[in-house]
Amino acid sequence: MYDNYVFLGLFLIAAISFPVLPLIVARLIRPKRPTPIKQSTYECGLEVIGDFHVQFKIQYYLYALAFVIFDIEVVFLYPWAVAYPELGMPALFAMLIFLAILAFSLVYDWRKGALEWI
Amino acid sequence: MSFLLTDIPRILPEILLLVLALLILGSDVFERWAADEQAALERHRASASLAALGLGMIFAITLLQSGYLYTVPDTADSNYFTNLLRNLQSGIPRGSNVPLPVMDMFATDHLTIIGRLLFTGAAFLIVLLTYDNPPLRNPGEFYSLLVLSTLGMCLMAGATELIMLFLAIELTSIPLYVLAGYFRNDRQSVEAGMKYFLYGAFSSALLLYGMSFVYGYASSTAVAADLTALPTSVITSFDTLRELIAQAGEPAPILLIGMLFMIAGIGYKIAIVPFHGWSPDVYQGAPTTMTAFISTASKAAGFFLLLRVLDTVFPNVVGNPIPVFDEFGGWTGMLALLAALTLIIANLAALPQTNAKRLLAYSGIAHAGFLLMGVIAQAAPFSTDRLNGVVALLYYLVVYAVMNIGAFGVIAIVAQDTGSDEITALNGLAQRNLGLAALFTVFVFALAGIPPLAGFFAKFYIMLAVWQANAIWLVVIALISTIPALYYYLRLLRAVFMMPPDISTPMPAPRWMMASLVVSAVLVLVLGLFPAPLLDVLEQVQVQVIAGR
Numbered sequence: 001m002y003d004n005y006v007f008l009g010l011f012l013i014a015a016i017s018f019p020v021l022p023l024i025v026a027r028l029i030r031p032k033r034p035t036p037i038k039q040s041t042y043e044c045g046l047e048v049i050g051d052f053h054v055q056f057k058i059q060y061y062l063y064a065l066a067f068v069i070f071d072i073e074v075v076f077l078y079p080w081a082v083a084y085p086e087l088g089m090p091a092l093f094a095m096l097i098f099l100a101i102l103a104f105s106l107v108y109d110w111r112k113g114a115l116e117w118i
Numbered sequence: 119m120s121f122l123l124t125d126i127p128r129i130l131p132e133i134l135l136l137v138l139a140l141l142i143l144g145s146d147v148f149e150r151w152a153a154d155e156q157a158a159l160e161r162h163r164a165s166a167s168l169a170a171l172g173l174g175m176i177f178a179i180t181l182l183q184s185g186y187l188y189t190v191p192d193t194a195d196s197n198y199f200t201n202l203l204r205n206l207q208s209g210i211p212r213g214s215n216v217p218l219p220v221m222d223m224f225a226t227d228h229l230t231i232i233g234r235l236l237f238t239g240a241a242f243l244i245v246l247l248t249y250d251n252p253p254l255r256n257p258g259e260f261y262s263l264l265v266l267s268t269l270g271m272c273l274m275a276g277a278t279e280l281i282m283l284f285l286a287i288e289l290t291s292i293p294l295y296v297l298a299g300y301f302r303n304d305r306q307s308v309e310a311g312m313k314y315f316l317y318g319a320f321s322s323a324l325l326l327y328g329m330s331f332v333y334g335y336a337s338s339t340a341v342a343a344d345l346t347a348l349p350t351s352v353i354t355s356f357d358t359l360r361e362l363i364a365q366a367g368e369p370a371p372i373l374l375i376g377m378l379f380m381i382a383g384i385g386y387k388i389a390i391v392p393f394h395g396w397s398p399d400v401y402q403g404a405p406t407t408m409t410a411f412i413s414t415a416s417k418a419a420g421f422f423l424l425l426r427v428l429d430t431v432f433p434n435v436v437g438n439p440i441p442v443f444d445e446f447g448g449w450t451g452m453l454a455l456l457a458a459l460t461l462i463i464a465n466l467a468a469l470p471q472t473n474a475k476r477l478l479a480y481s482g483i484a485h486a487g488f489l490l491m492g493v494i495a496q497a498a499p500f501s502t503d504r505l506n507g508v509v510a511l512l513y514y515l516v517v518y519a520v521m522n523i524g525a526f527g528v529i530a531i532v533a534q535d536t537g538s539d540e541i542t543a544l545n546g547l548a549q550r551n552l553g554l555a556a557l558f559t560v561f562v563f564a565l566a567g568i569p570p571l572a573g574f575f576a577k578f579y580i581m582l583a584v585w586q587a588n589a590i591w592l593v594v595i596a597l598i599s600t601i602p603a604l605y606y607y608l609r610l611l612r613a614v615f616m617m618p619p620d621i622s623t624p625m626p627a628p629r630w631m632m633a634s635l636v637v638s639a640v641l642v643l644v645l646g647l648f649p650a651p652l653l654d655v656l657e658q659v660q661v662q663v664i665a666g667r
Contacts, residue, residue: 005371101140
């Protein structure tokens with residue numbers, strides 16, 4: 001039974017050496033001549049401006065979230081519709097409760113202004 | 119198994135919690151921004167009172183339903199009230215007669231009921247603590263997230279299936295991430311929310327990974343035993359998993375790895391060493407009332423889950439590699455080691471802290487070590503003439519919730535007045551507000567475990583249970599670890615009583631916050647002096663757990 005675990009061990013060794021080995025090799029063969037400019041912090045080749053605590057516009061994410069809610073609604077509705085003949089009335093009520101909660105979330109989004117683009 | 123209409127009263131508290139969360143959210147939907155300061159305050163108060171009333175009602179209904187206070191005798195006249203109560207109490211366990219889980223997913227046994235009472239009660243005390251806060255931006259969101267998290271905790275206590283377990287954990291955690299980072303203009307709060315989220319996501323991944331191993335092992339056993347007729351949803355239920363694991367005989371390493379990952383995943387939620395790294399930062403940064411909630415209810419929910427998972431899925435997993443822990447099999451040896459580490463490291467790390475919330479965070483980790491000892495003790499072979507770990511563990515959880523909410527509540531009041539949660543902010547509290555200082559003394563003495571307060575008996579029962587389970591070395595470590603604990607708890611009281619205050623004006627103590635604190639303090643005293651009624655109730659959980667083995 002333990003033979004199977006040999007493969008697991010091999011995978012583990014491979015998985016660890018995959019990131020670690022290139023780093024070690026690179027460290028051994030690369031030249032090392034640090035200068036203050038090379039060692040300064042940079043951001044995509046640019047100098048850092050300001051603080052990393054920045055606020056960014058959340059609007060897009062709100063749209064994305066609202067979209068995901070209705071995406072999931074569809075994902076649940078399709079199998080429900082297909083299986084409906086077997087499930088019967090209780091499934092109808094369960095789905096109605098689910099849809100009511102989703103509809104409520106849309107009303108909440110709308111009233112709180114999440115659907116307006118500022 | 120399909121859902122029956124008769125299941126509705128059995129999950130009534132959960133349904134009511136969901137309705138309450140939607141109601142609170144709905145009550146806040148009509149205005150986008152409050153017009154002025156006064157309107158904002160009124161909206162905050164409206165949401166808070168709705169949440170407090172709702173949670174109080176759900177607590178009362180659960181208590182009535184549980185039958186711990188009063189059971190309708192069969193001979194009673196059937197009038198409207200007895201009928202109602204009889205219907206409510208149908209499907210609720212009587213003694214060791216425990217009904218089957220709802221839809222094979224959610225057990226309504228004694229453990230779940232104790233969990234519901236603990237979580238809704240804690241949430242109620244927390245809502246009272248937030249009532250007098252400066253108005254929040256979107257109070258409806260805040261309180262409905264709090265209630266949703268409570269709902270998740272109730273589901274965690276009752277989950278008897280892997281998928282349900284995972285969903286319950288997520289339903290508990292995701293609102294808590296938002297609540298920890300709720301003050302989004304406060305850097306520490308944002309950092310706390312972010313850290314909590316990252317660690318929480320990581321621990322969920324660990325838990326899922328472990329679950330996949332356990333599920334894979336069990337279903338391959340099912341295939342080998344030609345049980346392919348079992349549908350997927352059945353294999354994930356805890357009872358089936360246990361039977362399949364027992365059928366497979368000697369547990370394979372893959373199962374032990376899966377179990378290890380699951381324990382690690384839950385270990386993050388309950389903040390035991392070495393999975394505790396997030397908790398001081400999160401506890402310090404999060405709004406103080408939310409810290410009180412995270413450190414008590416969420417931790418307790420983790421322990422309910424740990425108890426149920428270890429007890430129903432892995433009771434047969436033995437094969438203990440460390441001979442010192444011979445008294446216990448399998449996971450108990452590992453947990454004993456973790457408990458010892460937790461007690462030592464947390465109590466030492468708490469010594470140099472200068473921030474009161476951070477200090478209480480480390481103290482919370484140390485208490486998790488004690489609670490873990492209870493989990494270990496309940497796994498020892500059962501005998502009727504001694505205290506079982508289940509009772510000790512649940513008693514500790516209840517007491518810990520009450521005293522920790524109280525301690526954080528006092529710090530919340532002080533922080534609201536002084537704007538700081540350092541220990542120095544407590545300086546001269548006795549001169550500024552003697553009542554508050556007295557309450558704080560009660561909570562800190564209880565946390566330190568000084569008789570006759572409930573904290574002492576909680577520690578005593580746990581140590582007694584572990585002692586009777588023959589793990590004397592663990593009791594010795596626990597005893598020694600209470601010495602540094604006493605020192606750092608007394609540092610808090612030294613600031614309160616012996617240091618001069620910066621300003622000598624009296625400190626205002628808002629009414630509802632004080633009400634919550636007084637209730638907590640009375641509970642700490644009463645549970646310490648008259649523990650018998652609670653212990654009798656908890657005894658029934660133990661009977662059920664033993665019957666389930």
